[in-house]
Amino acid sequence: MSIITIKNLSYQYPISESDALKDVSVTIERGKLYALVGANGGGKTTLCNVIRGFIPHFYKGDLRGEVLIEGKDIREWGMGELSQKVGYVFQNPFTQISGVKDNVFEEIAFGLENLGMEPGLIREKVDQVIRMLEIDYLRDKNPFELSGGQKQRVALASIIVMEPDVLVIDEPTSQLDPKGTEEVFKIIELMKNKGKTIILVEHKIELIAEYADYIILLNEGEVAMQGSTREILTDERALTFGAALPQYSLFGMEMRRRGMDLGSIPLTEKEAIEAVKTWMKKGVNA
Amino acid sequence: MNNERSMLSRLYPTTKFMITIALCLAAFIVPGYGFSYAVLPICMVLAYFAGSFKEFSNLAIKALLMIVVFIFILQSFFYPGHDILWSWGIFSIKREGVEFALFLTSKIVAVASAFILFFRITKVKDLVHSLEQIGLPSKVTYVILSTLQLIPEMKKLTLVIMDAQKTRGVETEGKLLVRMKAFLPTLSPLILGSVASTEERVLTLESRAFSANVKKSSIYTLEKTKYDRLVQILLIVLLAILIVWRVAL
Numbered sequence: 001m002s003i004i005t006i007k008n009l010s011y012q013y014p015i016s017e018s019d020a021l022k023d024v025s026v027t028i029e030r031g032k033l034y035a036l037v038g039a040n041g042g043g044k045t046t047l048c049n050v051i052r053g054f055i056p057h058f059y060k061g062d063l064r065g066e067v068l069i070e071g072k073d074i075r076e077w078g079m080g081e082l083s084q085k086v087g088y089v090f091q092n093p094f095t096q097i098s099g100v101k102d103n104v105f106e107e108i109a110f111g112l113e114n115l116g117m118e119p120g121l122i123r124e125k126v127d128q129v130i131r132m133l134e135i136d137y138l139r140d141k142n143p144f145e146l147s148g149g150q151k152q153r154v155a156l157a158s159i160i161v162m163e164p165d166v167l168v169i170d171e172p173t174s175q176l177d178p179k180g181t182e183e184v185f186k187i188i189e190l191m192k193n194k195g196k197t198i199i200l201v202e203h204k205i206e207l208i209a210e211y212a213d214y215i216i217l218l219n220e221g222e223v224a225m226q227g228s229t230r231e232i233l234t235d236e237r238a239l240t241f242g243a244a245l246p247q248y249s250l251f252g253m254e255m256r257r258r259g260m261d262l263g264s265i266p267l268t269e270k271e272a273i274e275a276v277k278t279w280m281k282k283g284v285n286a
Numbered sequence: 287m288n289n290e291r292s293m294l295s296r297l298y299p300t301t302k303f304m305i306t307i308a309l310c311l312a313a314f315i316v317p318g319y320g321f322s323y324a325v326l327p328i329c330m331v332l333a334y335f336a337g338s339f340k341e342f343s344n345l346a347i348k349a350l351l352m353i354v355v356f357i358f359i360l361q362s363f364f365y366p367g368h369d370i371l372w373s374w375g376i377f378s379i380k381r382e383g384v385e386f387a388l389f390l391t392s393k394i395v396a397v398a399s400a401f402i403l404f405f406r407i408t409k410v411k412d413l414v415h416s417l418e419q420i421g422l423p424s425k426v427t428y429v430i431l432s433t434l435q436l437i438p439e440m441k442k443l444t445l446v447i448m449d450a451q452k453t454r455g456v457e458t459e460g461k462l463l464v465r466m467k468a469f470l471p472t473l474s475p476l477i478l479g480s481v482a483s484t485e486e487r488v489l490t491l492e493s494r495a496f497s498a499n500v501k502k503s504s505i506y507t508l509e510k511t512k513y514d515r516l517v518q519i520l521l522i523v524l525l526a527i528l529i530v531w532r533v534a535l
């Protein structure tokens with residue numbers, strides 16, 4: 001059963017002239033990782049806001065169409081209820097601290113305190129998450145005094161600790177170096193293996209190729225393409241909609257164009273090496 | 287948390303507040319101005335035991351000196367009275383004025399020192415925590431805490447904005463007037479920036495279930511120890527003795 005169903009969704013921000021989302025229909029299956037991609041201003045963050053219920057509960061504006069979370073309309077969900085169902089890590093890490101805690105440990109605990117969980121249990125869970133995200137060295141720091149990348153990881157930890165079924169993560173690696181990015185993706189994979197449904201906005205297409213199950217490509221508020229990761233990333237049309245393609249699939253396409261068809265379009269480095277090897281063998285045999 | 291904090295600073299916030307109130311009450315119960323002035327040195331001694339002698343003394347003396355001098359000048363010259371101690375032209379110092387100034391300033395010194403002491407030896411976090419325990423709504427305590435946390439952040443932000451404007455040629459150093467002029471343009475990015483981040487702050491709180499309809503818990507704990515009991519009883523006894531002594535007098 002799908003966990004989120006969106007049908008013919010259009011949305012216009014209150015003071016805006018045009019729709020930020022136009023006739024979007026998307027189905028999100030439980031336990032899968034969806035990558036939301038597309039050029040800046042394509043409506044990715046807006047769609048995240050709808051799924052988390054900030055639209056229409058916080059941003060008013062004009063919402064048309066149907067958005068069902070576990071079969072229940074988004075307009076009927078209470079905000080408090082949704083916070084335990086859908087966790088949302090924002091694009092901007094700088095505003096994502098509670099502002100009332102003076103150390104990272106308590107900052108991460110804040111959400112669970114608000115849920116009234118027993119303090120002993122909170123400590124246990126926060127400890128777990130801190131270990132999982134390997135941010136033990138930040139434990140006693142003031143959240144205000146973290147770097148952008150550190151804030152991003154603390155923000156992620158603060159949401160993960162609340163154990164929502166769905167994780168909506170908007171550009172979690174924008175402030176991270178390659179190593180930090182790799183680590184965050186490891187965490188995302190871990191979450192997926194725990195059965196979480198993940199909706200991830202991300203520009204680093206190589207990583208999407210490696211981790212995502214499905215891709216939704218938004219362009220100027222419309223779903224330009226959607227399908228399995230392989231389908232989308234081996235389709236040249238994605239480029240015309242402002243998406244990037246992994247260098248390996250670009251390579252495969254270029255080879256094909258030059259009459260050296262590899263047989264399939266590779267997505268990852270591993271596949272590319274594999275494909276080139278078999279292709280070279282074929283070449284030698286012929 | 288620092289375990290080596292002195293016994294005094296480890297007292298529960300309400301106990302510390304009781305010390306402050308007791309000092310204020312005592313200042314009004316004991317007649318004359320001698321004791322009231324003595325509250326300042328008493329507070330300095332207490333601050334010393336709480337390990338914040340310097341911060342307390344600096345703040346208290348700086349804040350109080352101005353007020354005391356100002357009141358003295360004003361009251362001794364302008365308080366209506368007949369007993370002239372000293373005069374110069376149309377100005378004259380009257381005994382009634384001096385007496386009133388002594389009374390007024392001594393009480394101000396006592397109350398102000400007691401309160402400054404309280405805020406010096408009580409961490410805001412502890413205070414807010416204890417208020418929450420008493421039953422203040424978490425929305426109110428959130429506003430108090432976040433505002434107090436925000437002030438140093440705003441300061442930093444102001445410096446950043448000023449730097450940015452300096453590189454664009456806005457004069458930010460020099461005479462007071464120049465600096466005032468430079469301060470105004472920093473206000474709009476500061477305020478606009480704060481408003482914009484308020485919106486996101488609301489969403490952040492929402493993401494962390496701040497509006498969930500359950501009783502919140504807290505992993506931060508403050509315990510009342512036997513010392514709290516002891517100090518509270520001591521204070522009440524002392525006050526009682528004072529009152530009895532005063533009435534019997």
Ligand SMILES: Nc1ncnc2c1ncn2[C@@H]1O[C@H](COP(=O)(O)OP(=O)(O)OP(=O)(O)O)[C@@H](O)[C@H]1O
Nearest residue numbers: 013014015016020039040041042043044045046047
């Ligand atoms: N609060 C708002 N009020 C009015 N219009 C908005 C608001 N937020 C976004 N928009 C508009 O909606 C459109 C989609 O924006 P959105 O933030 O969803 O894009 P995005 O795909 O997340 O872009 P990016 O990659 O830059 O994060 C843009 O045209 C933007 O100007």
Ligand SMILES: [Mg+2]
Nearest residue numbers: 044045091170
């Ligand atoms: Mg965005």
